[in-house]
Amino acid sequence: MKKKNGQLLQGNEAVVEGALYAGCSFYAGYPITPSTEIAEVLSVKLPERGGTFIQMEDEIASIGACLGASLAGAKSMTATSGPGFSLMQELIGYGVISEIPMVLVNVMRFGPSTGLPTSPSQGDVMQARWGTHGDHPIIVLTADSVPETFEMTVKAFNFSEKYRIPVILLLDEVVGHMREKITIPAEGEVKVVDRLKPEMPPEWYAPYADTNTGVPPMAAFGDGYRHHVTGLVHDAQGFPTAKPEEVVSGMDRLFSKISRGFSEVCITEELYCDDAKTIILSYGAAARSARDAVETMRADGEKVGLIKLKTLWPFPKAALEKYEKSVENIIVAEMNRGQIYREVWRVARGRWQVGKALAPYGNMLTPDMILDVARKVTK
Amino acid sequence: MTTPNRIILDKYLRHNKKFPHIWCPGCGIGIVLAALLRAIDRTGWTKDEIVLVSGIGCSSRAPVYVDFNTLHTAHGRALPFATGIKAARPPLKVIVFTGDGDCAAIGGNHLIHACRRNIDITTVVVNNYIYGMTGGQQSPTTPEGMKATTATRGVIDQPFHIAELAASAGATFAARSTTYHAKELESFILKGLEHKGFSLVEAISQAPVCFGRRNGMGDPVEMVKREKELAIPISKTAGMTFEEKKDKIVTGIIEEREAQEWTDLYAGVKKTAGEE
Structure with missing residues (x-):
């Protein structure tokens, strides 16, 4: 990507640029104000770069398709707002327990329910933390400007790939729709992280085994590492288990892989x-x-x-x-x-x-x- | 010629997965899974290129037992996940294994839209007329008048006919058979697998513990015999009224036509977009 000086972009367009910079090759979504521009622009730009855009029947299907695409090896993203974010909650938990990287952008609007669809609000902060059922770790990022939206979108992809977890980017309606000057960094100027792939022979691969970082390498479907993925609590092989010692080690690793990264993940200015x-x-x-x-x-x-x-x-x-x-x-x-x-x-x-x-x-x-x-x- | 089940099972079951399976004695899901495995064996596809996706329910437990790339998703959501996989990596052979509740109730919207897109996914639906995993509640295919734990006085809702529903929603291949007609079922699944576009095969199956027991349908053998008695090939239904067909099991290929497939069309979108 060429360095362009002084583009005037919307926050939602900066999400698109950040996603493409980070290597996003799959987007599935459903139209909703005030996030729709993200889908519109990606529907144009993704196929130009060999990526895939698909408009799904609802937000549940959108996040499901993103998780599926990620399992097939694609860096994937969806974007929505309050009502759609509510519909996506169940599968956020699926992504967390099955350790599937993806980015979910929620351009917040005023709620509850249909609320004030074009008015700014930061009312989804606790839903982003606890919206899906059960105890779970989560990474939620935000941004206050168009350039920072670009920066945090790249970071969202990087964290999701590095820690194998869905990352939520919570934006404000006013940031999503605001236009500001932004200079897109040249390729290589900002670090882009890709998920770790297995290097061992397939018969040794354990998709949910502990590692020195707590994050196991992730094989894509079709790479020759046939394995099982489930939303049930599973053992290191990915097979369902209810054995207390396997539940303890599996669930503890899910949290510790994130807590070990707190110093990197927790960003403030x-x-x-x-x-x-x-x-x-x-x-x-x-x-x-x-x-x-x-x-x-x-x-x-x-x-x-x-x-x-x-x-x-x-x-x-x-x-x-x-x-x-x-x-x-x-x-x-x-x-x-x-x-x-x-x-x-x-x-x-x-x-x-x-x-x-x-x-x-x-x-x-x-x-x-x-x-x-x-x-x-x-x- | 036909490979014996024993060889098929040895080839495709996961030997590092702890059996026994979760299904009740006499359940038909195993018959449907075996038909799927025999059909897959006849395609010559490798295990590495196959992704078997399911939702939640008794049928949806099948993927864990077989040696493919396997994905056990959330209730009703097998098709969105499968769509994402197929759209992101079209060379993969994506198969959905689901049940009547998973596919036609909570996943009903996803089903009709997957049909409409004509994306190259084969869906095998085990229709045993009941929610088995939760103990026998009515499903969207439970026939009127039948008893379930949530309809102890008999179901009053009209049932879906899944294969016809899929065909009218745009599936370019839709067929129905039963666990009695296991060889026919196998051949329909094979046709579905080899069909370019969205294909759906509905397998009428017995749930002796959760459905048959409450409806006086006898043991599993009697339930399978009942499938044979109620089955009527689609070729013999011409001129029959809806009421006449209502209590029958119409078997055969409901829909088979050629139409452009989603990933092929999207490859065209990419090509055009890249040239602009």
């Missing part, structure tokens, strides 16, 4: 945190307003900093904990009724005062709304 007494913690579109509010307060001489989450789950608590002694207040700025606020409060365990600046009505969180809360705290 900081601004003025070193001497800050108050930190505003935010993510996605709300983080743009948070940055504005922090700059305003700094100009007024207030010791205020910003922590921007680019990874929502696993929750990057280490980024907060390093300010255990220096920080007194954390204000969570988000566009819902406090989904990450509650997580910060849980992590704080009394170490900081935790406040919130929320926009829970399908409205954009503005700098002034954050300033109102922050100035009361720093007064």
Whole structure:
């Protein structure tokens, strides 16, 4: 891919560029506002590059087709919004327990139900964490701008391939539909990770065996490594098991392969945190307003900093904990009724005062709304 | 000539998988699976190029026992997974093994759309008229008046006729046979496998424990004999009314036609897109 200077792209188009950069060769989806542009653009671009686009009958089929394509060796992606995300929940769990890489983009809109289809909201944060049934690990990323959407889409593919897990990219309607300048990196400029393939003879291959990273190599169907894949709890060979010792080792590995990667997976950005007494913690579109509010307060001489989450789950608590002694207040700025606020409060365990600046009505969180809360705290 | 079952089983069953299987004594799923394996053997395909996909239910447990690339998905979702596999890697031979509940109830929407796309997947549906794994609830094919644990006074819903449903949704090959007619079933599955496009073979099968027992249908042998008695070849149904056919099992090839197949058409889309 040639380096292009100064393209004006939508966030949804940046998802497409990021996916293609990361090597996505399969997309299955169902139209839904405000994510539809991702499908439209990929339906044009994928076949040009030898990839495959298919419009499925619903969102359940879309994620199912993506998981199937991934098992056949393709890097695959689907994109949706709230109602479609709800329909996809069951098979997210399938992808987690069967360890199938794929990327699921949810361009969030206001809910519940049909809600406000074109209004921004960050109401799916907890659904992304816990929407599929049963205890499970998950990786959820987000972005606050068009260039960052590109960056985090590539990262979503990289993490899904490296850790063999579906990765969810949670975007805001305003980021998906906003146009900004973006320079697409040249090929090779940004690291692209491919899943590890087995090198042993097929008769030695155990698709779910433990390894030094906890992530077993993944053979594609048709590569000569015939194996079984199931959503039932399985042994190292992939065959169903209910033997307690096999359930314990299989399920523990599912979690530990991700927890071993926390330092890489948990991505945050900081601004003025070193001497800050108050930190505003935010993510996605709300983080743009948070940055504005922090700059305003700094100009007024207030010791205020910003922590921007680019990874929502696993929750990057280490980024907060390093300010255990220096920080007194954390204000969570988000566009819902406090989904990450509650997580910060849980992590704080009394170490900081935790406040919130929320926009829970399908409205954009503005700098002034954050300033109102922050100035009361720093007064 | 025909390879004996013993040789077929030795060739295709997974010897590193712990048997016994989960099916009840007298169940027909094994007969359908054996017919599929004999048909596969006749295609000359290698085990490495075959992907056997299923959903959830008694029939859907079949893939774990056989030595192909095997995928046991979620309830009703075998066809979306299979579609993804076939679309991403068209040279693979993709076969779906499913049941009446998995395929026609929770997976019904996926079924009609897979038919409509005419994507080159062969679907074998074991239709035993009941939800077996959960203990005998009515399915979308349970005949009216029959008893199930969720219809103890008799089913009042009309049943689907899966092969006809598939044909009208666009499947370019659809056939029906029974576990009594195991050789015919094998030959229909073989035709389905060799057919270019979406093919569906419905196998009427007995569930003596979960269905027959509650409906006074006797032992497994009696249930299989009943299939023989109720079967009527499609060639002999001309002029019969819906009511006359309702309680029969219409066997034979319901649909067989040629039409462009999805992965072939998409290869054309790729070629055009690449040249633009």
